[in-house]
Amino acid sequence: MRKMLAAVSRVLSGASQKPRHGFAMLPSLVSISRLKQSSQLGLPKCWDYSYSLKTRQASRVLVASRNFANDATFEIKKCDLHRLEEGPPVTTVLTREDGLKYYRMMQTVRRMELKADQLYKQKIIRGFCHLCDGQEACCVGLEAGINPTDHLITAYRAHGFTFTRGLSVREILAELTGRKGGCAKGKGGSMHMYAKNFYGGNGIVGAQVPLGAGIALACKYNGKDEVCLTLYGDGAANQGQIFEAYNMAALWKLPCIFICENNRYGMGTSVERAAASTDYYKRGDFIPGLRVDGMDILCVREATKFAAAYCRSGKGPILMELQTYRYHGHSMSDPGVSYRTREEIQEVRSKSDPIMLLKDRMVNSNLASVEELKEIDVEVRKEIEDAAQFATADPEPPLEELGYHIYSSDPPFEVRGANQWIKFKSVS
Amino acid sequence: MAFVAAAAGWLLRLRAAGAEGHWRRFHGVGLARGFLHPSATVEDAAQRRQVAHFTFQPDPEPREYGQTQKMNLFQSITSALDNSLAKDPTAVIFGEDVAFGGVFRCTVGLRDKYGKDRVFNTPLCEQGIVGFGIGIAVTGATAIAEIQFADYIFPAFDQIVNEAAKYRYRSGDLFNCGSLTIRSPWGCVGHGALYHSQSPEAFFAHCPGIKVVIPRSPFQAKGLLLSCIEDKNPCIFFEPKILYRAAAEQVPIEPYNIPLSQAEVIQEGSDVTLVAWGTQVHVIREVASMAKEKLGVSCEVIDLRTIIPWDVDTVCKNADPFSLGLYPTGKMKEETNNLY
Numbered sequence: 103m104r105k106m107l108a109a110v111s112r113v114l115s116g117a118s119q120k121p122r123h124g125f126a127m128l129p130s131l132v133s134i135s136r137l138k139q140s141s142q143l144g145l146p147k148c149w150d151y152s153y154s155l156k157t158r159q160a161s162r163v164l165v166a167s168r169n170f171a172n173d174a175t176f177e178i179k180k181c182d183l184h185r186l187e188e189g190p191p192v193t194t195v196l197t198r199e200d201g202l203k204y205y206r207m208m209q210t211v212r213r214m215e216l217k218a219d220q221l222y223k224q225k226i227i228r229g230f231c232h233l234c235d236g237q238e239a240c241c242v243g244l245e246a247g248i249n250p251t252d253h254l255i256t257a258y259r260a261h262g263f264t265f266t267r268g269l270s271v272r273e274i275l276a277e278l279t280g281r282k283g284g285c286a287k288g289k290g291g292s293m294h295m296y297a298k299n300f301y302g303g304n305g306i307v308g309a310q311v312p313l314g315a316g317i318a319l320a321c322k323y324n325g326k327d328e329v330c331l332t333l334y335g336d337g338a339a340n341q342g343q344i345f346e347a348y349n350m351a352a353l354w355k356l357p358c359i360f361i362c363e364n365n366r367y368g369m370g371t372s373v374e375r376a377a378a379s380t381d382y383y384k385r386g387d388f389i390p391g392l393r394v395d396g397m398d399i400l401c402v403r404e405a406t407k408f409a410a411a412y413c414r415s416g417k418g419p420i421l422m423e424l425q426t427y428r429y430h431g432h433s434m435s436d437p438g439v440s441y442r443t444r445e446e447i448q449e450v451r452s453k454s455d456p457i458m459l460l461k462d463r464m465v466n467s468n469l470a471s472v473e474e475l476k477e478i479d480v481e482v483r484k485e486i487e488d489a490a491q492f493a494t495a496d497p498e499p500p501l502e503e504l505g506y507h508i509y510s511s512d513p514p515f516e517v518r519g520a521n522q523w524i525k526f527k528s529v530s
Numbered sequence: 531m532a533f534v535a536a537a538a539g540w541l542l543r544l545r546a547a548g549a550e551g552h553w554r555r556f557h558g559v560g561l562a563r564g565f566l567h568p569s570a571t572v573e574d575a576a577q578r579r580q581v582a583h584f585t586f587q588p589d590p591e592p593r594e595y596g597q598t599q600k601m602n603l604f605q606s607i608t609s610a611l612d613n614s615l616a617k618d619p620t621a622v623i624f625g626e627d628v629a630f631g632g633v634f635r636c637t638v639g640l641r642d643k644y645g646k647d648r649v650f651n652t653p654l655c656e657q658g659i660v661g662f663g664i665g666i667a668v669t670g671a672t673a674i675a676e677i678q679f680a681d682y683i684f685p686a687f688d689q690i691v692n693e694a695a696k697y698r699y700r701s702g703d704l705f706n707c708g709s710l711t712i713r714s715p716w717g718c719v720g721h722g723a724l725y726h727s728q729s730p731e732a733f734f735a736h737c738p739g740i741k742v743v744i745p746r747s748p749f750q751a752k753g754l755l756l757s758c759i760e761d762k763n764p765c766i767f768f769e770p771k772i773l774y775r776a777a778a779e780q781v782p783i784e785p786y787n788i789p790l791s792q793a794e795v796i797q798e799g800s801d802v803t804l805v806a807w808g809t810q811v812h813v814i815r816e817v818a819s820m821a822k823e824k825l826g827v828s829c830e831v832i833d834l835r836t837i838i839p840w841d842v843d844t845v846c847k848n849a850d851p852f853s854l855g856l857y858p859t860g861k862m863k864e865e866t867n868n869l870y
Binding site for chain 2: 228229230291293294305306307308337338340341342343368369370371375376377
């Protein structure tokens with residue numbers, strides 16, 4: 103606290119600096135020094151921000167006397183229901199703290215995806231890269247509705263979920279660039295990121311859904327009141343194994359929340375051309391479902407809380423369709439404009455952007471100021487830059503590690519390489 | 531300046547490979563820019579990709595099939611499919627994203643030419659695609675199914691092995707799905723990682739009832755694909771995706787057939803027999819010339835072409851029977867041949 107005041111007084115007495123981006127430099131300097139301090143402890147995980155936020159809040163009261171509301175009530179869209187009498191509530195309370203946290207998390211995911219885009223174009227990231235910008239409300243909203251002890255599994259558009267489930271941006275970017283410091287030790291890449299209670303990161307479309315049902319069985323078996331969120335896309339919704347998973351989950355009343363992230367296009371095929379029924383929330387037939395506005399984080403949060411409560415009460419699985427949109431193409435090889443118009447993308451960006459929606463809500467209800475949110479933007483940008491720096495500079499995994507973890511075996515198992523004279527040790 | 535020169539060189543090479551309108555290839559899971567020309571990457575050597583080295587060696591221009599045109603692998607596939615649809619009014623092509631031309635441009639122009647009833651998209655369901663294809667084939671129509679990447683063929687494994695392969699046998703020749711051909715991009719490409727690089731022919735190589743064919747070049751591909759489509763047994767045709775653009779040679783415009791279950795001796799030799807298929811044939815060719823140069827070893831290079839049922843005779847003709855391990859002779863050889 104004393105350090106904070108000292109910093110403030112230093113700035114106030116120091117030479118005046120040209121304000122950046124049209125707003126006063128002062129609050130940013132205060133925050134940057136705080137960020138430096140916390141970066142010495144290691145980059146903060148996303149839920150640590152509330153602590154540093156509180157301290158900054160207190161210091162900011164000194165430099166700018168502005169009272170923010172503690173919380174505000176918002177109306178959210180009613181969800182379409184299938185086989186359900188009642189749905190999630192239509193109003194919700196957002197606290198200032200939560201709002202800032204969600205904003206920061208969504209902004210981090212957005213900037214991280216854009217940085218990945220940049221790195222891919224510079225050929226620092228190779229292979230496949232599926233970006234989820236535009237779908238931030240889904241990953242942050244889902245995380246807000248469940249506990250860290252719950253489980254989550256998704257398909258390949260997984261960077262956002264990897265972050266919200268607890269990994270740091272530098273681990274994610276280092277994994278994308280295939281370096282040692284990556285979360286899968288540089289061997290997984292974009293589609294194969296894992297964290298505690300986050301089962302990836304799966305390349306084959308639809309294959310993760312029966313896995314999710316299995317995890318839900320384990321949750322029920324262990325009796326710890328946990329649920330499993332099993333995500334898939336609108337394209338995957340037509341895979342046969344999804345329906346097999348529905349049947350098993352409903353038959354055995356597994357605490358599995360099936361979530362269809364409907365971003366309207368399965369690679370390049372629009373939902374009308376791929377599905378006989380585009381009401382993905384009804385596809386579970388005997389499984390109750392709800393259709394949620396996936397661009398509104400509060401809607402997603404309330405629906406997730408509702409669905410999690412439903413599962414935890416032992417009623418069995420439930421299906422959620424999140425209506426969302428991705429700005430990028432299917433992957434980095436897809437410009438994304440051959441099967442949809444630029445006008446459509448622009449329209450969604452201007453009318454339903456999740457970050458913009460949250461920002462407008464918070465500013466209009468006096469939960470935060472525009473400057474404060476801009477400050478968060480600057481901090482997030484810096485964090486992403488640092489992470490990108492690390493991801494580019496970190497060394498690649500050594501060649502001996504190529505064969506590690508193929509098998510689990512003691513002593514290490516020898517695996518044949520491309521010919522019988524190349525041998526890899528499968529250390530595990 | 532070097533950047534401009536390299537970029538110009540790359541573009542010219544692409545044009546030479548017949549890549550008109552190449553920007554349109556970024557549909558769906560297309561190929562990253564310049565991925566097939568590791569030497570053409572425009573940034574410095576530190577960032578140069580380490581792609582397994584091979585050079586495609588085109589075969590000499592075939593004279594016996596009429597007029598030829600320079601085609602790369604995907605164009606030769608398109609040509610074969612075009613010939614099939616023209617010749618056979620019951621032929622249909624289906625798979626994920628085939629309508630606009632396919633993620634590797636193998637079906638470009640076919641929907642416009644033959645109509646949306648004959649070239650159509652399926653939803654994302656491999657097991658459904660193959661099962662559906664078997665159904666079409668059983669009624670007598672010619673079904674040409676595409677599995678978008680060989681890595682995704684596994685949901686359809688049951689349909690292929692348990693349904694397609696055994697249909698004729700279990701119905702006592704009353705029914706068969708011989709007019710089914712499954713096409714799929716195959717093999718490593720440099721950046722495909724786990725799920726866009728697999729070569730699953732070995733999984734199918736022990737299943738009597740189906741044929742598995744892998745071409746090494748555009749000329750081979752067109753002839754082999756036409757043979758697969760006309761063959762009275764269900765066939766799986768794997769197309770080496772790294773050769774789609776990289777391999778270009780003179781290919782006849784008219785349809786022609788290359789017989790299945792016949793290996794080709796590309797290079798005669800007396801000391802060692804090297805057998806390969808698909809992309810690896812070109813690597814092996816280089817190895818053979820390196821062996822000749824550095825070790826004085828004369829290598830025979832054989833392109834197997836059909837993985838199952840494979841051409842035992844050609845492979846074993848010059849090979850030392852004892853070095854191959856089990857080598858059917860006499861009565862057993864006759865029995866082995868009669869299995870297919």
